[in-house]
Amino acid sequence: MKTEIHFTLNGESIEHEVEVNKTLLKMIREDFDLTGAKEGCGAGECGACTVIMDGRAVNACLVLAVEAEGCDLLTIEGLSGDQNELDPLQSAFIENAALQCGYCTPGMIMTAKALLNENPHPTETEIKAGISGNLCRCTGYKKIIEAIQSVADQNKA
Amino acid sequence: MMKPFEYFRPTSLKEALALLNTYGEEATLLNGGTDLIVRMREGHSSPKAVIDIKHIEMLRKIKVTDSEITIGACVLLNDVGSHPVIRERVPFLAQAALSVGSKQVRNRATCIGNICNASPLADTATPLLALDAEVEIYGEAGVKRIPLKDFFVFVRKTVLKQNEIVTSISFNTNKDAKGIFEKMSRRKEVDLSTVCGTVFRGKDGYRVSMGAVAPTPIRLYKTEAYLDAHDLTEDVIQSACEVAVNEVSPISDIRASKAYRQELVHLILKHALSEWL
């Protein structure tokens, strides 16, 4: 069974018919080919599917697509500018080598983005707690925290 | 994979109730969904009708008076945790709300959802039990309030009938009252409680509640009575902890043994009471 929903996706107004039993993650990956958000567990435990919904980081695997009605959605694909210029967080992740296999990276960056929007000058402890819903098995987190910290420092300057 | 269902987005309680009546046992309410969607995916829940109550405006508010706070059914855990009045008057509830899951989960999950799931280890249940909170329930007969302590029946079971909706939870606040929440878990961030608990001291005495030590989050009445009858000393704390350990009935499971959970009950109570020595 499908139902029509209206929402904004990376700045674009969307009208879309979607199966009601589809998660938001499946919808953005399958219907819109935005595959930056990944399914790492399907249970909201790993954060690889993190997108920003009305300004808040959410696990797209724990949201029904139909719940996006009226929402403003931002995925990793919407983060860089029209000319492919990177968001400062994306640049900082590269600069700090804050990624390895890259599978957790889009979700991690989206969580960090929401965190910095909410709190432009987080402490290291706040960063650690803020990204603890995003599991990374490769990096040991140190360089991720440094990357986020570097953007927070830019915010200060 | 989720089985197909019909999805409804009522904008009033009345409309929601009508849908519950129409679909009976085959209907389920969708709030934050962080638990329900996982259960549906895993096949533990296969409702025919999913009724999303988040568009009922009145359920999304936190109401504050001089002596009472009311948290609407659809208020997010992060919003409970960051609400200035909650943080000021009942910081232990804010802390408990922020100890649930991850930031992302708390951006969807609600306090009432945490309660209605009736998990024995619901993190927000122990502060709310200690606050003598009351659950407001809307149904055919109108609105009723019942004490939270009477709300839980068993693991994942509450007194809520199929055609009833929890609309809010309320509790009195008092400047002189103090509460301490502590959560013990295997991993500090994003983990279920091995044991969690709240110790509360108001003008009418102590209230102690614990999670993950019985089929539901519980109040420890014997411990409270013991504390009410004694002035706080190191020895009294020790004895109170012993009473508490005997009052709980935790199980052994993959997260912890019964004995370790008893240790944690002891510690949570001791830590809180020691603050007030």
Place this chain on the structure above:
Amino acid sequence: MKFVGKSVKRVDGVKKVTGTLKYVDDIKLSRMLYAAVKRSPHAHANIISINVEKARALKGVKEIITGDQFERRGGLYLEDKNFLAVGKARYRGEGVAAVCAETEEIAQNAVDLIEVEYEVLPAVTNAKEGMKPEAPLVHPDLGDYHWAPVFFPKPGTNISNHYKLRKGDAPEIFKEAEFVVENNFYVPHVQHVPIETHTAIAQMDADGYLTVWASCQSPYAVRQALSAAFDIPLNKLRVLSPAVGGGFGSKAGTTLEGIIIPFAMHAKGRPVKLTYSRQDEFENAYVRQGLHAAIKTAVNKEGKILAVQNEFIWDGGAYTEYGVNIAKAAGYASAGPYDIDNVWTDSYCVYTNHPVGGPYRGFGMSEIHFGIEQNLDIIAEKLGITPVEIRKINGMKPGGTTGTGEVVTVSGLMECLDQVVEDIKFYERSEPSSPTKVRGKGIACGWKAPSMPNNAASSAIIKLNEDGTAHLLVSAQDIGQGSDTVMTQIAAEVLSISPEKITIKTGDTDHTPYEWQTVASRITYSAGRAVYEACHDAMDQLLDLSQIKLGIFKRDLELRDGYVVSKIYPDKKVSISELALGLNFEDGSAIHGPIIGRGSFIPPNIRNADKKTGLGDHPVVFWTYGVQGVEVEVDLETGQTKVLKVASCFDVGRVVNPQLLEGQIEGAIVQGLGTALFEELMLKEGKVLNPSFVDYKIPTADDMPEMIIKFVENPEETGPFGARGVAEPAMVPSAPAIANAIYDATGIRLNTMPMTAEKVLAAMQAK
């Protein structure tokens, strides 16, 4: 050097931070079909019958297969495995049938309709029990299986490999030794937990050409295994690994590819996909096998270790995959990074009805060092010397001999030890954060050699473009470790062009050249050396042409910033772009044609060890040595351990990219921390009790300690610019260093991982 030794930014960075890199699960092909697997609910059971009629009747079901249709066994080292169970299921979760359908949902529904009748058999759920003569046999036909001759299965038992090492005369030494210390350790099953689960797509063209997209570390090894299993010639089989979302060994071999290929063969060109859920991943992907270790050590009063006797019993699970080689690698490394004259080791890989043991980062080494390094601290304390002293006395120095009798020429172990002792301030105490907490420090050494066949080969091709840029082709897979960047740096260094001018392509058996496997910390070393050779080959061609063009002897020419330049007269030069397609003469003729450099590499002179004694003068390519020091704080009330600080130092030969190298060590430390404190695949009667992140906890950012990462550089002479591997060795000392620090803090010694709060508290209370 211009590029080697510099923190060149990841060449795959932009694609990864923008989420535009396509992993296998992101690939969408038209008319895709989906597979799902029916799995055994029993750890050990004969399959009496499988009724697929109801499932077949379901609309949208294309095909159903059962194991008996594919009886040919496969396996990298010991051929004991089918893609679906044949005759009996040997672990809970083993596939017994599979469905191919129009949608994932239909496939899953069909799986639920398959009816399987089992005869439940007694299960082997403990490797030590499984070794006993009366134990039920997991593979009664073991004697009929094929295996590589360097392994020693014992038909009629559950032992899939018995590795022996006999150096000197340990039994004699034990008779007379002043001190003999004996300790037992247990390391449970853990999982790799890549954030990307296993996934694959297979598609067969009308002319029988099969393409497989797999999230795999080793496309060539997967091609070989699939070719053998399905009788497809290698020129008709293409394996692509477009990107890998973490491997750590779990994607070294084949996992689910073999299940979808039979479907693809009958799907008339339609692609078939199978993706593991996280639960599948926990229950059905490879695990790090459990280890029961008994270590007996003879030592004199000065602290010199005279002899060790080890018994390692590996819980290999239902099939061996890598298990037999893990037992072997652990066996030949069993002396640890110590110079010991008498070593007696028996390392057994044992079949059990548990999930299948596979290679996990530093296989065998993390597990045995948990015992070796704690044992050393126990001995030191008995003798009244420090953990540092006992390691100084016995640690491997150049001129020492390994457990297999190999004379060591390069070892920076002592330098690493000094560095770590300094960085962790080993002899100083810091104040705990609360009166109910205590702090302690611990150190551990570690070593590892690439555990691979002697002839594990690499190759590379470099193609020069007419604008002076280049394409580098290798099949070393960047699974996150940064090999794409490191290979590019090596090429850039040799060719003297900037890394931005080089595009690296990997992971396509049709278009990128042979690589044995991306495992064993061998890529920087081996593939890097092939790249080095390929670029030298291209350079050689460029210099050949330049000496004609410039009239200058080749020996006086070099590559510099995109030009071939005279070393003597720097203004005499020709750009490599001018030579990229060959050398043109004034009369319009030309010679040579495009510059394509070719590099092949096999580690030199690696010879089999003696079958009876395990001794050999050069059985492995190199050893990587390192040390970690840890400071922990233990909560005396709850037993919870917080790792505060880790100092690490490894001898890496040559640092190619400091930033990426730090990343390898940091990741390894936190993974090691996870195994030390949280991780255990809990098994009961063969059932995984915690197949989700809810109850299988890996570290979060909050668990990360402060980390001080240092390196020493004693070059590996056969490596590119002297580099040797370190990605796996970095995890080896992490867990035992934490165990030693917990002891230092609390006086309790836990002989099992993970050292959970509950276990620590119980041990403190029992003391």
